[in-house]
Amino acid sequence: MVEDTAPARRGRPGHDRAAVVAAAIALFNRKGYDATSVGDLAAELGVTKSAVYHHVESKESLLAEALDSALGGLEDALVESREQDGAAHERLRRVVRRSVEVLVERQPAVTLLLRVHGNSPTERDALRRRRRIDAELAALVAAARDEGTLRSDLDPELVSRLVFGMVNSLVEWYAATGSLDADTLADTVVTLTFEGLDAQTPEPS
Amino acid sequence: MVEDTAPARRGRPGHDRAAVVAAAIALFNRKGYDATSVGDLAAELGVTKSAVYHHVESKESLLAEALDSALGGLEDALVESREQDGAAHERLRRVVRRSVEVLVERQPAVTLLLRVHGNSPTERDALRRRRRIDAELAALVAAARDEGTLRSDLDPELVSRLVFGMVNSLVEWYAATGSLDADTLADTVVTLTFEGLDAQTPEPS
Structure with missing residues (x-):
């Protein structure tokens, strides 16, 4: 898991939005968009689903x-x-x-x-x-x-x-x-x- | 369903081997190889799984x-x-x-x-x-x-x-x-x- 060193938006710890988007793109390319869930993305980033939804509205x-x-x-x-x-x-x-x-x-x-x-x-x-x-x-x-x-x-x-x-x-x-x-x-x-x-x-x- | 007009191998009715391979390639390209089963292929051809296995050994x-x-x-x-x-x-x-x-x-x-x-x-x-x-x-x-x-x-x-x-x-x-x-x-x-x-x-x- 790659930790982001810059402060996250709204002071939450963890990944910033750009890192979430980059991880999502990598995962969509690897597994296919349809086969990837927000849960998969959260697991990939080592955070909870709600931490992902803090940054993005939907898959x-x-x-x-x-x-x-x-x-x-x-x-x-x-x-x-x-x-x-x-x-x-x-x-x-x-x-x-x-x-x-x-x-x-x-x-x-x-x-x-x-x-x-x-x-x-x-x-x-x-x-x-x-x-x-x-x-x-x-x-x-x-x-x-x-x-x-x-x-x-x-x-x-x-x-x-x-x-x-x-x-x-x-x-x-x-x-x-x-x-x-x-x-x-x-x-x-x-x-x-x-x-x-x-x-x-x-x-x- | 496209019916084959040439006599099938070993006198069985239905598709010949080339038609089975062609249908498999089309299905692999459309659904992805991993997501395609021999059952899917049989359904696509309108035949039973055993009719597919008559022509081919495995996926x-x-x-x-x-x-x-x-x-x-x-x-x-x-x-x-x-x-x-x-x-x-x-x-x-x-x-x-x-x-x-x-x-x-x-x-x-x-x-x-x-x-x-x-x-x-x-x-x-x-x-x-x-x-x-x-x-x-x-x-x-x-x-x-x-x-x-x-x-x-x-x-x-x-x-x-x-x-x-x-x-x-x-x-x-x-x-x-x-x-x-x-x-x-x-x-x-x-x-x-x-x-x-x-x-x-x-x-x-």
């Missing part, structure tokens, strides 16, 4: 908070990109890079998001937000193609699914790589996505 | 068969690639293309494989085979880099994880795309992987 509110953290990171990246001046190409590069960073920063929450199947209003709301994000990403790929900076022979929606499918695949293996830093990872994803693996032919001099 | 043997189908497809692609003459670059392209085809052909089995966490000897054996496949893919990327046909500034193991992470992401969204054919999909994955999204500068004429 579903924990899920909502976790999903909002994952979705908010990606939505913020898209908002930043909309506010940015310049070519769609540069905005798309930034979004791809930022999505890798969000995934590394919030890996447990994104893992949970990617497993959501729409079994409750909270999950269906998360899926709606995901679909909006996917549509906006595809539109950004299409805009970059239309301005002539991306190749025109590939379908923007398919490209968008593949690129962000690659980014999302990180949840499966990133933690196991240990020493890999987020910058190297983001650089590699961006280079692979835009330039591809083929050795570049030298510029004519 | 674990169904899992083993499903995982073997997914792994076998990828292993065969690598064997073909080893037997092929020519540059590592061409062999890698073929393996990337073939892995997309295997995933499309055997999507339910590959989906099951990607969710395996090593909870039983069958699952641990599947994970060992997956690790061997991953290592061989990374070695093929490294060979292509060493022959000078792939860019040398990216880590082969990381590249391999990202490319096959992209391919594996298909299990999450391919079925939902409906009309997309396997050839277009494989072409797009190969082009994106090797050439990238950037518009190509015209060849000097």
